[in-house]
Amino acid sequence: MSTIRVDAKVVMLGKESVGKTSLVERYVHHRFLVGPYQNTIGAAFVAKPIQLGEKVVTLGIWDTAGSERYEAMSRIYYRGARAAIVCYDLTDSSSFQRARFWVKELQNCEEQCKIYLCGTKNDLITADRSLRQIDYHDAQDFAEEIGAQYFETSSKTGNNVGESDIVMLRTLDLSQTAVFIHEESGVDLGQKKDSYFYSCCHNN
Numbered sequence: 001m002s003t004i005r006v007d008a009k010v011v012m013l014g015k016e017s018v019g020k021t022s023l024v025e026r027y028v029h030h031r032f033l034v035g036p037y038q039n040t041i042g043a044a045f046v047a048k049p050i051q052l053g054e055k056v057v058t059l060g061i062w063d064t065a066g067s068e069r070y071e072a073m074s075r076i077y078y079r080g081a082r083a084a085i086v087c088y089d090l091t092d093s094s095s096f097q098r099a100r101f102w103v104k105e106l107q108n109c110e111e112q113c114k115i116y117l118c119g120t121k122n123d124l125i126t127a128d129r130s131l132r133q134i135d136y137h138d139a140q141d142f143a144e145e146i147g148a149q150y151f152e153t154s155s156k157t158g159n160n161v162g163e164s165d166i167v168m169l170r171t172l173d174l175s176q177t178a179v180f181i182h183e184e185s186g187v188d189l190g191q192k193k194d195s196y197f198y199s200c201c202h203n204n
């Protein structure tokens with residue numbers, strides 16, 4: 001039986017330090033890296049193959065740098081993306097403003113890109129509710145207004161990221177062809193499994 005291969009380009013966007021890299025790490029490698037925060041420079045890429053029945057879906061995830069210094073570069077990475085995960089830190093209201101900025105950008109420049117709004121670090125809220133700076137319902141309302149799906153995650157605990165692929169798969173709507181770049185029949189995924197490399201690098 002031939003394997004159907006599907007590629008989907010996904011881009012992570014959001015203010016620096018909101019936890020984009022951690023989300024990708026948790027999703028792809030099921031781990032949370034502790035130690036000093038290292039900001040992403042430029043962008044990092046990870047390919048994540050997933051077996052879905054007879055289909056192998058390879059998510060090509062571009063993890064962009066959140067620093068405004070790299071704003072122009074991030075625009076390059078969302079080009080042609082079929083899905084964008086726009087992240088903000090639930091404990092930082094300025095990061096929600098930045099998320100709004102990226103949503104506007106995507107609406108203006110990548111109309112076909114499906115947007116997912118992600119509130120990060122919800123373990124901090126679980127530990128201390130007073131840390132929440134963006135009300136759940138306000139975020140939900142915003143997501144509805146822009147036609148996005150909304151979810152709150154913790155890369156630290158794995159909450160809503162998915163020990164398996166379940167949550168992310170659902171959030172990425174992989175059952176819908178809308179997020180796919182192309183489909184080919186009979187292509188074996190071979191050694192493309194879980195390759196993870198940085199197009200640039202991380203900085204201390």
Ligand SMILES: Nc1nc2c(ncn2[C@@H]2O[C@H](COP(=O)(O)OP(=O)(O)OP(=O)(O)O)[C@@H](O)[C@H]2O)c(=O)[nH]1
Nearest residue numbers: 016017018019020021022039040066121154155156
């Ligand atoms: N408590 C908690 N801390 C988190 C979580 N996710 C990320 N962090 C921390 O937040 C800091 C920033 O995380 P990164 O994943 O590097 O953030 P980023 O958005 O990729 O940052 P840039 O590369 O600068 O764009 C790090 O110190 C992480 O350990 C989380 O779910 N919970």
